[in-house]
Amino acid sequence: MTSAALLLGHDGPFAQALDRFAPREEQQILAEAVETALSESSVLVGEAGTGVGKTFAYLVPAVLSGGRTLISTGTRHLQDQLFRKDLPLVCQALGRRPRLALLKGRANYLCKGRLAMAAQNPTLRTPELQQQLRAVEAWALRTRSGDISECSALPEDAEVWPHVVSQEDFCRQHEHDDIEGCFVTLARRTAQEAELVVVNHHLLCADMALKDEGFGEILPNADALIIDEAHQIPDVASQFFGHRISTRHLQELSRDIIGAQLSEAPDAMSLRADAERLELLLKQLRLAMGEGQRREAWQGMVAQTRTEMLALRQLLEQLAEALTVNAGRGKQLDACQRRLDSHKALLERFLDSDDQDIRWFETYRSGFALNVTPLQVSAAFRRALTSLPAAWVFVSATLSIGGDFAHFRAQLGLDDLENISECQLDSPFDYARNATLFVPSSLPAPQHPDYLEQMLALARPVIDAAGGRSFVLFTSHRALDYAAALWREHLPYPLFVQGDRSKADLIEAFREAGNGVLLGTSSFWEGVDVRGEALSCVIIDRLPFASPGDPVLQARIESIREAGGNAFFDYQLPQAIVALKQGVGRLIRDHDDRGVLMLCDPRTIDKPYGRSFVHALPPMRRTRRLDVVQHFFAGTLEDAIRDHRS
16 A cells, blocks of 8 residues: 555544544545556546545645645635645644645635725615625725635625626736735735645636636646546536626626726716617617527527627727727726727637637526637647646546546547546445435326426425435426425425525525425535435436537537437436436435435436446435335335335
């Protein structure tokens, strides 16, 4: 065994220091594989099932390595947990004191200059925004990091944040003495000097995309990069190797131009008039896109919006000319000019994209977004990876399909790397004894008009048998809304519905209730950890195939077909299996947990490909009978089995 593996053993410091620590062979194997990859500067792809303890398995060799290590995880919440809880614990147990840093994207940090501007901006005079501004001003006097997640007085989606957080174009104009008080500068400087830096996938991929285009280095050079929750990387990389422009970006620019004109160029009335016209034109363009929320390929919208898009192009040119005329009159105006140039370039790239890009749009209640997504990210990611002479470790609970990593490797261009190794470790939990898979036998096909109603009717006795204590995970918001409307008045258990509160608040309230039922969609399929009896049942409405109407999926399917491949088996099925494994992973979170997985979709049994889903799951007891589930929760299952055999 390597030193990292031994330190995680029976005689290691963790067994001595942590009350609930139990050495696990799987954890030691993964730690050894990570330590080898770091020492050899090679690539490791590792799958570690729930309960392996993958966080310690990569943190221990990272702390021991002595090199500069970058650790990236899926969300800012997990990033905070890693930095504030897990890393300090590992360092303390090992008796090491490496320099640590937490680094997030620019928009996560308060900008004192923009806060001062916002306080004077006449467009931010509503009572709600003024109240939020006062809360930010009070917090700004106390904070040392400027990380807005520390401001407990306001939620992360508060309307005031876009007006007061760091913004690249504004921050370029800092004078030298301003930089000393800049929270972004402080965070980056700390990261440059640290040995272990914790980032998130969005920041990592944003930096990789910049490097791919030959521009700056947001992240410090590293000897090793460890990517946790690595199953998310292909989708996140698609966002950052692509481009996006939205009404929110342009509306914020319009309002900032108006604020800058009033304070720095009060005589430039035509500039203000053009900025006000921009907001009006954005509303007209949104109306031209039709009613309702849509997510479709742009090709079908070209003719419908031709007049408005031409007008938008012309107005942005006119605004650019007006800002050029007023250049040098103030820092705010100059920052607005650079932002406008950037947005103009994004719009042109959207309108002029080639066949290697997917152009699509989204509409919301009062806004829209225009997106360019690469057809494949494998080549761009491969270029970025090979340009950094470092060890790369990709780890997640869900990377393989039946123990095969080919799908994940192909997505990131890792197919033919010479210095790559794989490590696949199953969960150490006793699923065979502690979990039951229930696939009901009486449901129609998911496309049947009564499927959802019948599925919820069958789920109800399972929830009753569990005494609440259930997650019901849906593949669509429409199904979630239907279930919420049906059960809000009639379910005799506390009901928690995605969207009613923040995700963190919902999970905490669910835990405290002890007999709650939580309804969620994709964001609750992963990154949620509820241990103990409070969560004893997970119900999944359908196999999680991506919507066939999704424009990105449509384009990739067509590309695979044109290349002679089978889009269903090569892409759609593997993607759905990984998503299902994430949802199932919510059920058993500790050695003593017991529970039932109700997989409602009859295709699990009726279709030949259904076996691929079942084989990808942990080896739990399977049944199609409701009474087996009821006996399981009643603790009488073994007696019932004996009676049945006799």
